[in-house]
Amino acid sequence: MTTGEQLSFLVGEEKNLRQLLLDSDVLPLLQGVLAAGASCARLTDQEGEELWGAAAPGGRGELLAGFPILLEGEPVARLAVYGEEQHRDRLRPCAALLRVALDTVLRNNLKRVLTTEIHTSVVNSSHEELMRSNADLAQSEARYRELAQNLELRVKERTADLKRAQALMLQQEKMAAIGQLAAGVAHEINNPLGFIISNLHTLQKYVGRFCAMLQFYRDHLDLDLPARILSAEADQKWRELKLQQVVADVGDLMSQSLSGAERVSRIVADLKGFSHVDDAGDMPVDLNQELERTLGVLSHVLCGRAQIVKELQPLPVVTCKPQLPGQIFLNLVQNALTHAGAAPVITLSSCFDGERIRISVADNGNGVPSALRSQIFEPFFTTLPVGSGTGMGLAVVWEAVLKLGGTIAVADAPGGGAEFIITVPAGKE
């Protein structure tokens, strides 16, 4: 039976003889009895209709033997063998043999058919099962694929988040450094400004006295007094106004104030140069000059506290954003100052080998343990107690060096302590 494209069978469905036996199964057997001497051999169904038959020329002869043919134990046909009466004794065993042969063929064919049918059913259902599980697998594969894609997307999102956060931290660190710098510089400016203001106040008082003296002369000019009296009164007024001391003091006051104002002016110039507030975009930069400027803006922390050794050789200019070297040197010098011992000695050196610029900042502290060297440039890494450092200083340096197209490494300084070595390619005009 076919349903759709598949063969399907009902196990146990009734079969008739014609479905189970082929002409090629039966006829040779019937022919065999004829060859043995029978005149006719037939297989008839239960209604007597002939299913298969074989007959020799000439008469049919007598019915010598008849047997029922059973299918699953049920009689479904009848075998009859005819021949001459005189051969009965010989032909009856032949007929019995024929029956056994037919039975055997029938039983084996039935088994084969049943086996084939159930095999087909099993194959069909296995196939369906496979198709189903195939569909399930395809579905779950699609699900996993989607998941994998989403995962990639999510990792990307998280990475971007992390990068943003890190960039923010770096920016905050820069702002904090600027804040510290601003506080130091404010203090530095405040000092001269303080005595300049105080001097101006004194000068204001002195100017009042000068004006009073001048007014005295104008008033007495009209009186036309004798020179002797005028001179005596003027002397008295001069003494009243203590102009002797004022005149002696005013020169100092002026020169002091001027030098104070010049100091402020110098600080502002340093700061301006360091921050490059007016410069946008890449420009040629002398790294030695930037190093000096950094020392300048840090003078308030370095002055009298640390010994600075400078071994600077002339360098070619590098073209870069002018703020970057300041960020590098500021953080490195501050780092050196933090980690140097009680009497800090910071050695700054620079040289050019014809291809690369090498700048090193060394301190006389305890140095960086080799186990930590791979971590110190990572954001948030710090050896300082919680709250003392953000762990971003060297990360800022790393980022800035990267932008310069250079590299940074840490080594042991010759006399102990840490040496940070920056190598920057020169020749970028």
Place this chain on the structure above:
Amino acid sequence: MIEYNEKERRMVLKLVYYGPALSGKTTNLLQLHEQLTRLGRGELMVLDTTGDRTIYFDLLPFFLTAPSGLKIKVKVYTVPGQVCHDATRKAVLQRADGIAFIADSHPSEAQSNFASFDNLERNLSLVGLDIDTTPLVIQFNKRDLPELIPEQEVRNTWGPTGIPVEMASALRGEGVAETFRTLAGLVYDRIDARFLLLGEHGLTRDRFLQQLTTLRGDGMEGEP
């Protein structure tokens, strides 16, 4: 039911011996073949096996004729019990009229009994049969084993289901005919309700059972 042909006055029923692997389904059929009179039953046909394991099925046909002339053929099948032959079990279960579930009495087999029964329940519903209305008998086989699940425990477990439970030792031929008779009785009840075996065909329950389950030596021995 495999076939009901009113014109040819012929009915073909299917009974299936189900159960876990090696619980004695084929042995049951061998014993039925051995014990029942040749009158009314056909030859046992064992399809290909590997070793002693059934991989397709075994078939034992029975024949009887109602007073009305209705010829009834009952084909009794076994299924392969191994888990891997589920597709064959499903195929054999199609259009079954009754199930004998052959369980193994050995205590270590309790789990496979339950697993196989679950499998029967699922496969019945897959071939569109309802386990609550399909005639079903449970046989606890191998009662000759020295170690076995006590009968009381079996009855406590299965009693509440309302399914008849028979104790048997198929190897010794005990309980085999009884299981078959119980199943045949349930099948008669179910068929009679729909096909009026008694009303239309004059076939009583007793006669149905007697024709199917006459033991050797009860007389009536002879060629069909």
